[in-house]
Amino acid sequence: MFDREIKEFVPLRQLGWAFLLAWVFCVFYTNAAGGAETGIVEGERPFGLALYYAALPLAASVATLGTIVIAEPHVGAPTTHRQLIVIAPVLTAISTPLMLIAPADPTLAAVLFAAGSVTTGVGSALMWVMWGEYYAVISRDRAELLAPASAVSAALLVLLVSAMGGWVSTAVTSMFPLLSGLCFKLVWTPHAAQAETHLARANRAAPHASAHQPLAGLGRTGLGIMAVFAIVSIAGMMYEGRLDGTPLQVILIFSALMMALVAVMAVSGPRRISMFFLYRWMCPTLVVGLAALILFGESGGIIAVAASLGGRFTFCLIAQIYFANYACAGRATPAQASSLGWLFVHAGDLLGVVTWLALQPTMVTSEGLTWLSVGAIVALVTVTMLVMGEHSTFLRAPEQSSPAADFPSVAFEATNDEDPVPEAPTTNAKPETPSSQADVRPTEDHIAELASTGALTPRETEVFALLAQGRSIPYIRDELIISRETAATHAKHIYAKLGVHSRQELIDLVRS
Template sequence: MAAEKGEPLRSGRFADGRLLGLGFWQAWQMVVLCTPFIVTGNADAMPFGNPTLVLLALMTASYALVVLLSRRFAPFLGRRDSFVLAGGLTAVGTLLMPVGLTGAISIAPVVFAIGAAAASLGNALLIIMWGELWSALATGRVGRHLYASYTFSFVLFFVAYALPALAAMAYTALLPIASALILFACKSEPRREPSVIPLDIKTVPVARLLVCVFLISVVWGTSQGMLDPYAAGDEHFIAKAMLLAGGGIGAITLSMMLSQEPDEATALYRPVIPAVVIGLILLLLQPALYPFLGSGLVIMGIYCLDMLMMLVSTDVAFRGRISVAMSFGVTILIARTGTLVGTALADALTGAPFWSPQLHNDTFLLSVLTLAIIGMLFFTIADVQRLYVTPRTGVPDASLEEKCAAIAAMGRLTNRESEVLVLLARGRSVPYICDELSIAQGTAKHHVSNIYRKLGVADRQGLLDAIEQGGVGKPGWE
């Protein structure tokens, strides 16, 4: 069915495939940090210690640098040179790092340092730019887009894993270039418009949530730094763990798409603490049976946390009218700092003379207890939901139809979109809307995407809040 007059024909097409562009960025991180092709393959030849730790330190510093640069140059999506720098620096650095780790030349450590610094800076810039896109994307399926991207990244990871070493290096160097090119192609995607009732950032427990993110990331870094006893004698340990993590995220993706859950942030949060806690407990079992199961669950939980950070911090930046680079950039900086601290702690403990299997188990047990306390008291589903609950300022005695009519007028919705709005406000699903209005499912989704864009909301919960508040987007945002 043709779109009605006045509707942008391209809204909603982001779901056709370009959403997978973020997966190329994530796959690059997975290959670099979790396989021997780029960093760890010849690490024993280097005089400066753990190259993974060096790379993590440079990545953390790069996030801090991009956040500082954002005060002058953001939004980075509006600058063509940002795409060249993001893709080019990451690709060149990816090729230089393994060269520097071979030890075949006298300046090998310098080559590695230059490559790691270039890759880290390009990588940080690229993900911040993706965050700028997600914050303004005109769609109500951002969470499902993130899950689909991460699921696709596992496919890309296993392609690299199956390639010979040299081919895998070249392939990995192309991943950030592909991500930057796809991101550039997404610049023309329809943008949602800012709410006239912006989020009051003072009502959000930012400091407490960021401390929790930091502590969870410390646990992640520590556990990953202590996996050697489990991986000993199993050359495919990481591949099996990644297969489990990818399968879990793929299953959650399918579940979200089938259930059409309105609260995507809550759906993203649910697996984080349980998956990591159960994974650590499985690794604590003596003897550990199939330890890759525990490692895979930990990876799945942490990747869910990454997606939650991207979804929430970019949306909060949009609704709070603050820089995405500051909101998302600071959040991911704190997470990566936690990972760095945890990895450094694991490196120091495992190399200490007092290290023992008992201390290993005690460290894992302390991690489990820390996560359990965080999940029960300090970082709960209620805290996530608070980010999307704003004061009700609408007229309480107005009927639902009157509220929808007022919102439709403010957002300049078409007649058909106004009909869809009322059905959405009543909690109707897309299939129900199709039957009620005798329209195709694709047309219904097209109308829903247009409504979200015009009203400046990201999902069903945001739409319901806007109807109750009586506030919607205003035109002219760039």
């Protein structure tokens, strides 16, 4: 098993999301890329000007992502326009220096920053969505290996850039979107495009027509994401100085280790990566960072920044997987799901920046900092309680209404340097329609009869019912909240008791 997982990482192009993640952290979340000061933390600019520099890039991204959500049913996903796969990374790369250079003329500086903000906002938003589409059409197992590996790689890339200086760091950072775009062009094969088309078409054909109401399945999760990211954003600005050099590098190493630990804990456990898993890890980390401000005042700000940066990295990798699953569950098309995910993330960032700038005049005293930290902790706990109680945010859609179930060839695996091949077994050359699947869906009585004949245990009967519907071991693991090894062991016992040797033979037995 371990050797197989290592081989899956041989095509490093699949880690191309790491370059995009590293770019956004270098340009927006750290001082790794250098460049002009915005004065958000130091209070060197008046409110209006500080808001201009802080909010414009985020507003451009939010506007682009919102446009994609609305326009996708009419004009198609970004990946359906092949020229965007080239235009988006090039546009982002050539515009990045405009945000980082600082001309002496303030008017010229403002104009260049505006041009860079709008173009990078549009280009990077398109890239976020395209990588989200890729994660939606690969298997969950692969996504849960690639996303943490990409996030850890991104932290190490930011660490590398932070050790550089001057124009070198700016030049390297500007190359990241190009490298990410190149990787995406290599992984977005015709098979991947076909899989995305099938998944989007299945979603639009579903009875609940969620493609026209992509927010309907989010429940309170979307607002929870936005609120928590606003708190993360505020925590990251509670440090007066410019964070660079050794302190920044130590925090980046902490972030990489945190993500690696979260990934190992998730992959080795039965629940795997989920939004609940996110809150379980992020809340204690953020509370510790905010508590440091309460206990130590301004000197605890660096701990809050560490908690914020680690939380951002972890949040990004989990959001990438969560909204890919959101698409696979039939809640929205892949492009809409990814757009919604990053829309809430960037909107939360924007909310946090505006809140911080509005409250910054009260932060001149340690008492004001303490009250803001207490308020952030209360808000964090409240949002967590609301989201943790929202069971509809889990993406195990009803069996009859999940387009992903009706299109088993949507997910694909990429092995070594070969083209992707279908992951789930199917005897048809093309995906079946929901109606044709319903005609051959096994009945509960027939399943119960076969289970009784084979002397299956109650748990084996549950696994048997899912296998009979063509479900994979990862799906069964998540549906029954058991480990992958336990699900595989149950499947092995079922095959032996029923005298079959593969899932297809089992399905044929049930349908006979």
